[in-house]
Amino acid sequence: MIPWGPSIPMDGRLRPTSDTEPPWSSRMNALPLAGSRIRKRGRPPAGRKPGERVKDYPQLAIRVPPHVRDTLRALGRATRMPQWRVLQEAITRYIDARPADERALLDGLIDRAEPLLSRPMRERVTPQPQMRILNVDDNDAMLFVKSRYLREEGYEVIEARTGARALELLGTRPHLVLLDVHLPDASGFDIVSRMLAGSVVLISTHDRQDYADLISRSGARGFLSKDQLSGVTLEALVSEG
Numbered sequence: 001m002i003p004w005g006p007s008i009p010m011d012g013r014l015r016p017t018s019d020t021e022p023p024w025s026s027r028m029n030a031l032p033l034a035g036s037r038i039r040k041r042g043r044p045p046a047g048r049k050p051g052e053r054v055k056d057y058p059q060l061a062i063r064v065p066p067h068v069r070d071t072l073r074a075l076g077r078a079t080r081m082p083q084w085r086v087l088q089e090a091i092t093r094y095i096d097a098r099p100a101d102e103r104a105l106l107d108g109l110i111d112r113a114e115p116l117l118s119r120p121m122r123e124r125v126t127p128q129p130q131m132r133i134l135n136v137d138d139n140d141a142m143l144f145v146k147s148r149y150l151r152e153e154g155y156e157v158i159e160a161r162t163g164a165r166a167l168e169l170l171g172t173r174p175h176l177v178l179l180d181v182h183l184p185d186a187s188g189f190d191i192v193s194r195m196l197a198g199s200v201v202l203i204s205t206h207d208r209q210d211y212a213d214l215i216s217r218s219g220a221r222g223f224l225s226k227d228q229l230s231g232v233t234l235e236a237l238v239s240e241g
Contacts, residue, residue, distance in 0.1 A: 134174035
């Protein structure tokens with residue numbers, strides 16, 4: 001992990017900021033997550049004036065794919081976690097795996113963590129040492145953020161990226177299962193019927209109303225949108241276990 005907030009240019013290469021510059025540098029680009037387009041701030045190409053409209057710079061405006069927007073929103077919620085460096089490492093790892101155009105979208109997410117540096121850390125609650133959590137998600141960034149937070153809090157976490165692997169890991173007798181609804185090889189609603197439903201929390205990028213009937217029939221302990229995920233909600237889930 002790099003020591004300070006990464007400076008991420010359009011070429012996608014990560015470079016640490018200067019030693020005198022604080023983490024999560026304010027030089028990085030802001031990202032309006034609610035919009036469908038972004039504007040790359042900075043110096044315009046040669047021969048252009050700084051005030052010209054973005055439509056004159058098609059190379060500086062890119063469309064945000066829905067799955068990227070959903071992930072960005074979920075990671076933005078994760079900035080509520082008490083360990084801001086957990087988010088820094090997760091973002092760095094996620095950016096490394098993205099195409100160059102999507103890396104530009106992630107620049108602004110780093111800015112959103114900057115205000116957190118002035119917030120006091122909340123007092124950590126030591127969980128029961130035997131608490132084991134199965135984290136099932138095919139999104140590497142979300143899997144990493146959830147697992148890292150829970151491990152930092154002292155829980156034992158085991159991971160699965162597919163439904164088949166999740167079923168195999170039931171032999172470890174997890175106390176709680178965070179189960180992504182959309183997996184590469186199966187639907188979470190199908191898998192929950194083969195688990196102890198009362199220990200399963202379903203997670204999806206969609207809202208509860210989109211799956212109201214399936215959720216009620218599944219018998220799962222609960223449902224969370226990935227937009228709702230944060231250190232606070234994760235702590236509430238495991239403390240109820």
